[in-house]
Amino acid sequence: MNRIETAFQKKPIFMPYFPLGYPDLETSVNVIEALAKNGADLIEVGLSFSDPLADGPVIQQATQIALEKGITVKKSLEAVKELRNRGVDIPLILMGYYNPMLAYGLERFIRDAVEAGADGFIVPDLPMEESDEFVEATHASPLQPPLIQMLAPTSTDERMEAIARNAKGFIYLVSVTGVTGERREISNDLGELINRVRAHTSAPVCVGFGISTPEQAKQIGQLADGVIVGSSCVKMIGGSPKPVETAKQFAAEFRSALSELRK
Amino acid sequence: MTLLPHKFGPYGGQFVPETLMPALIELEEAFVAARADAAFQTEFNKLMASFVGRPTPLTYARRLSEKLGGAQIYLKREDLAHTGAHKINNALGQALLVKRMGKRRIVAETGAGQHGVASATAAALLGLECVVYMGEVDIARQEPNVFRMKLLGAEVRPVSSGTKTLKDAINEAIRDWVTNVRDTHYLLGSALGPHPYPTIVREFQSVIGREAREQMLLDAGCLPDTVIACVGGGSNAIGVFSGFVNDEQVELIGVEAGGSGIETGKHAARFGDPSRGRVGVIHGTRTYVLQDEDGQIAETHSVSAGLDYPAVGPEHALMRDNERAFYTSATDEEALSAFQTLCHTEGIIPALESSHAVAEVIKKAPTMRKDQVILVNLSGRGDKDLNTVIKELN
Numbered sequence: 001m002n003r004i005e006t007a008f009q010k011k012p013i014f015m016p017y018f019p020l021g022y023p024d025l026e027t028s029v030n031v032i033e034a035l036a037k038n039g040a041d042l043i044e045v046g047l048s049f050s051d052p053l054a055d056g057p058v059i060q061q062a063t064q065i066a067l068e069k070g071i072t073v074k075k076s077l078e079a080v081k082e083l084r085n086r087g088v089d090i091p092l093i094l095m096g097y098y099n100p101m102l103a104y105g106l107e108r109f110i111r112d113a114v115e116a117g118a119d120g121f122i123v124p125d126l127p128m129e130e131s132d133e134f135v136e137a138t139h140a141s142p143l144q145p146p147l148i149q150m151l152a153p154t155s156t157d158e159r160m161e162a163i164a165r166n167a168k169g170f171i172y173l174v175s176v177t178g179v180t181g182e183r184r185e186i187s188n189d190l191g192e193l194i195n196r197v198r199a200h201t202s203a204p205v206c207v208g209f210g211i212s213t214p215e216q217a218k219q220i221g222q223l224a225d226g227v228i229v230g231s232s233c234v235k236m237i238g239g240s241p242k243p244v245e246t247a248k249q250f251a252a253e254f255r256s257a258l259s260e261l262r263k
Numbered sequence: 264m265t266l267l268p269h270k271f272g273p274y275g276g277q278f279v280p281e282t283l284m285p286a287l288i289e290l291e292e293a294f295v296a297a298r299a300d301a302a303f304q305t306e307f308n309k310l311m312a313s314f315v316g317r318p319t320p321l322t323y324a325r326r327l328s329e330k331l332g333g334a335q336i337y338l339k340r341e342d343l344a345h346t347g348a349h350k351i352n353n354a355l356g357q358a359l360l361v362k363r364m365g366k367r368r369i370v371a372e373t374g375a376g377q378h379g380v381a382s383a384t385a386a387a388l389l390g391l392e393c394v395v396y397m398g399e400v401d402i403a404r405q406e407p408n409v410f411r412m413k414l415l416g417a418e419v420r421p422v423s424s425g426t427k428t429l430k431d432a433i434n435e436a437i438r439d440w441v442t443n444v445r446d447t448h449y450l451l452g453s454a455l456g457p458h459p460y461p462t463i464v465r466e467f468q469s470v471i472g473r474e475a476r477e478q479m480l481l482d483a484g485c486l487p488d489t490v491i492a493c494v495g496g497g498s499n500a501i502g503v504f505s506g507f508v509n510d511e512q513v514e515l516i517g518v519e520a521g522g523s524g525i526e527t528g529k530h531a532a533r534f535g536d537p538s539r540g541r542v543g544v545i546h547g548t549r550t551y552v553l554q555d556e557d558g559q560i561a562e563t564h565s566v567s568a569g570l571d572y573p574a575v576g577p578e579h580a581l582m583r584d585n586e587r588a589f590y591t592s593a594t595d596e597e598a599l600s601a602f603q604t605l606c607h608t609e610g611i612i613p614a615l616e617s618s619h620a621v622a623e624v625i626k627k628a629p630t631m632r633k634d635q636v637i638l639v640n641l642s643g644r645g646d647k648d649l650n651t652v653i654k655e656l657n
């Protein structure tokens with residue numbers, strides 16, 4: 001069983017997002033370690049890009065700062081390795097835009113990422129239509145790390161079926177039509193949307209975009225197999241004078257909100 | 264599977280979040296249906312004539328030709344189209360598609376402000392809500408166009424992220440589109456972005472090349488030896504090139520923004536700087552992109568806001584690989600000097616973007632024979648640039 005499958009043994013799982021290099025490289029590694037050791041079941045490790053067109057202001061600003069402080073793909077992969085050296089053993093999924101991966105060299109990127117300890121990839125600007133090249137490149141790696149497929153409220157049933165059919169790891173269901181960022185309320189139609197996805201796949205369905213509080217996580221955890229928390233995590237931890245302490249607390253709170261549901 | 268080819272050789276494609284894919288499919292379907300619909304074509308052509316003022320004239324540049332002492336020079340006068348640039352052709356075409364798709368709101372990006380003005384105009388004409396994203400740097404240097412957009416009823420939203428220019432305006436327009444995609448169309452202003460945009464924009468701009476070819480045969484009695492156009496995203500160039508692409512003997516030349524000079528790194532010459540202009544993916548398309556070693560998109564510079572963009576339309580990337588078209592660049596200084604030359608010799612104030620094409624004419628014409636002919640696409644007029652030019656010339 002690989003790390004991702006192990007993580008989904010008990011559901012729903014808590015999946016925070018945090019970008020490497022923010023507010024600086026050292027702190028981000030400490031933060032991700034703290035999230036992992038205090039309740040995160042899987043972490044989306046963010047790679048920064050100058051033009052993050054699927055992201056709202058919080059993640060835009062954080063990744064911009066990471067770039068200003070000199071983060072690169074190479075340094076990000078070294079940081080993943082460092083996290084493994086520190087005993088982090090939950091799945092680490094690299095989340096980033098396509099161009100820096102292409103610039104690094106796609107096969108080389110996937111090989112080095114897996115070697116560093118990454119378990120899979122999320123590439124928001126790579127829809128089904130364009131993902132063959134990436135998926136083929138993953139075949140060169142013995143681990144065959146998954147490219148996590150994304151679905152959205154605008155996806156037609158036809159697309160859901162085609163995308164879910166080849167899903168590996170889990171499905172990333174974008175809960176709102178929009179960019180990343182906190183939302184005050186959760187859409188009433190979410191249950192229906194999740195059911196539509198489940199009709200096409202037995203892969204775990206994880207929901208992200210706009211989830212900000214442990215209460216919302218609990219609400220969504222009743223419907224989904226995983227709860228992804230991005231902007232709120234970045235904002236709370238990045239804005240704290242003691243980021244590592246805040247990360248510990250943040251992970252513990254979300255994890256405890258989900259714990260009664262876990263089975 | 265797409266209805267139309269979604270790539271130009273290895274370039275193009277649809278590198279966008281899943282949320283937008285259904286909208287791209289819907290747009291392609293609407294475009295294919297509209298193209299086959301005689302009523303749509305009639306409506307479009309009627310607006311092109313009665314509202315835009317097409318066909319735009321072809322002007323023989325007698326004094327410029329004499330001054331340069333080589334090839335005879337003809338100007339395709341897109342500066343005389345309503346709103347002052349070729350951008351209106353595409354804006355109106357897409358706005359008609361928006362009506363057809365039953366959407367009520369458009370968002371657009373703008374650099375020079377010409378596409379923003381064209382979109383605001385099309386929206387006013389057809390009764391659509393219009394929001395234009397514009398970088399703060401461009402708002403400062405193209406102020407007259409900001410007023411025009413507002414007068415036309417559009418909301419102009421300043422963009423303060425990144426380099427505060429066209430690239431960032433596109434990011435914000437896409438973010439708005441992702442959020443409001445159910446009732447909003449993204450009226451993209453150049454031959455870039457994800458499929459089907461490069462194809463749609465070329466189709467709506469191909470009127471330039473069709474008219475110009477006919478006018479050349481009629482007025483000059485021959486096809487041009489060389490066609491020259493400036494290349495930002497590449498819409499005016501692809502529009503005029505498309506009329507001559509099958510005439511193999513006609514040389515096609517695109518002119519990128521050389522900024523302060525290629526060697527300074529401050530430019531927007533995607534093809535002209537092999538160390539940083541490499542194939543990558545930006546704004547939904549695979550093409551030549553100015554970027555650093557780590558794949559971060561580079562800052563660009565040009566005196567003309569409309570050419571100040573790090574990527575080039577994917578069809579140009581293919582035409583360059585195939586050597587069907589050739590690409591060169593003109594610096595800020597060369598463009599400003601060409602601007603003045605055209606003012607003095609022909610009584611025409613060109614846009615700074617178009618001045619880059621004129622700069623290439625000034626270099627090229629003297630190397631040609633007197634019986635040879637250059638056609639240059641004068642993509643827009645320079646009223647919007649007066650502040651910049653006055654500042655630069657002092």
Ligand SMILES: Cc1ncc(COP(=O)(O)O)c(C=O)c1O
Pocket residue numbers: 348349350374375376377378452453454493494495496497498499500568569570614616617642643644
């Ligand atoms: C007058 C004019 N010419 C050219 C351009 C460059 O765009 P494109 O390369 O799409 O023609 C612009 C863009 O704003 C413009 O306003």
